[in-house]
Amino acid sequence: MAWYLSFIDPGNAGGSVRIPESPPVVLQPIVYECPRCSARFDSVQARREHFFAAHPYRKPELLLRGQPLGNGVTTIHAPLQAADWLLGSCEWIVLNGQAMTADALFQTLAECRQGFHVLELGNQDATERFELRFCIPELAELQRLEDVFATLFIDNALNVDDIRRFAEACTSLKTASEYLEGVCQYLYGVLAKDQRGDTQLDHAQYKERFNRALEALRHVDRPMARTMRGIINFSLNSFAQAASQPDAPALAVAATRFAGWAGRSAKGCVVAPQKAQARLPIDHATDRILSWMALPEKRQAQALDDLQQAIASPLWTAEDRAKVAVLWLEWGSACRSPDEPRRMARRLLNDAIFAGYAERMLERMNP
Ligand SMILES: [Zn+2]
Incomplete structure (x- = not known):
């Protein structure tokens, strides 16, 4: 049974999910906009001063990319820059029990990768407490996980033992734990859906595994993770995300067409034909559907x-x-x-x- 998506040979397995190295970098013009009044500034500092002076508020505020943070725990999954943060109506700052300046705070937050931080912001009327959890994976660990994945699953029959071996080989990659969980659940879901590879799961359990994979992969910003989410969404007849995946051209084209038939406009993506760099194990039905559509x-x-x-x-x-x-x-x-x-x-x-x-x-x- 063939189940690898191959971009170069649609006659073989049919589908075509390509995993490129990394998405193209889009250069943004450097303009800093006030999240409250849309005034524009050409420096972070000018925006900070404006926000502080022009928008007084009773309580101190902490904004991340223009969004005020609540008092619960905020989890941060992707690297941030000092310019992503803004303070409002705040006269003093204490991070993990240490008083500091705004500049020092932004610099510290930009360097955080892992861990839990308690931030207190105060002015003469109020004190606000924010909890920040940093779960930013190390790129090297994500890549290592993908290397192990390629060794075990590319051009090899997928089975439960290999998934276990994969999990064991990757448990030391601490910052890639969500990625690992998502990939394993995706693979277990594929085996359950196809009832192959010595799976102990029932057919009906594929959906639960796919949903667990979607949840775990939600914040993993890697082409392979996005492609797996695309395959799962396509499988569950949810086409919008799959339609916008340039990493998986045939899948994107198929999802865009189904979205159109379902009467939902999907934002398709421009896909340049390229040689496949990697192939993912996919379930039999998705493979068949993609090959019919080709x-x-x-x-x-x-x-x-x-x-x-x-x-x-x-x-x-x-x-x-x-x-x-x-x-x-x-x-x-x-x-x-x-x-x-x-x-x-x-x-x-x-x-x-x-x-x-x-x-x-x-x-x-x-x-
Ligand atoms: Zn403003």
Whole structure:
């Protein structure tokens, strides 16, 4: 069974999820905007002085990228710069019991990678307490995890023992623990969904594993993590995030089309064809769907029977069967007797995502 997404050879496994080295860097013009009145300044210092003087407030405030922080714990997952922070109505600062200046505070916060910090801000009326938890992974650890992943899972049959071995090999990568959790849950989900690789999980448990992976990967800003989230979202018929993934071109194209059929505009992305740098294990159904969608138009009609088999298969999830039914309607409506498309469209009338699509199809068939 083939399950690697291959960008270079759609005839092999069909899909095409490419993992590039890193996203392109976008240079922003250096303008510092006041988050409250949108006044613009050409230096961080000028904005700080303006914010302090122009927006007095009874309580001291701490803003992160323009958003005032609440008094609960704020978790920070990505590196920050001194310019990302702003103070308002604050006359004194104590970080972890130590008094300091605003400049020293911003510098310290910009250097924090891990750990828990208690910040107290005060003025003559009030004292506010903020709790900051820093969980910023070390790039080297994320890359090490990806190296181990490549060694174990690229061009190798996926099974439960390898996932365990992978987890063991990566437990020492402390700052990559969310990434590790997310990748493992993704892989367990793939095995559960396909019922292969010695999985002890039931078929139905794939969804819970996929949801755990989505949660753990939420803040992991790496192409492989985004691609896994894209595959899971696509699998669950949630197309917006998958449609905007330049890291996984075929997936993005497929998700954009399904979003369109579902009547939701998805912000697709421009995808330049490139050679695959890595392939991810994916579930059988997603692999099949992506390979069908890569078929040239003249071969689509020949695939209709395969689509019909998938739609009738209890091994396919309701979400995947719905996607295949849409494909069948797109390709089969013109060349099959009218009863068949009508029946197929009626199957979709109760679908959470494609009901509107089915209604439009039925209207078109019964003028
Ligand atoms: Zn302002």
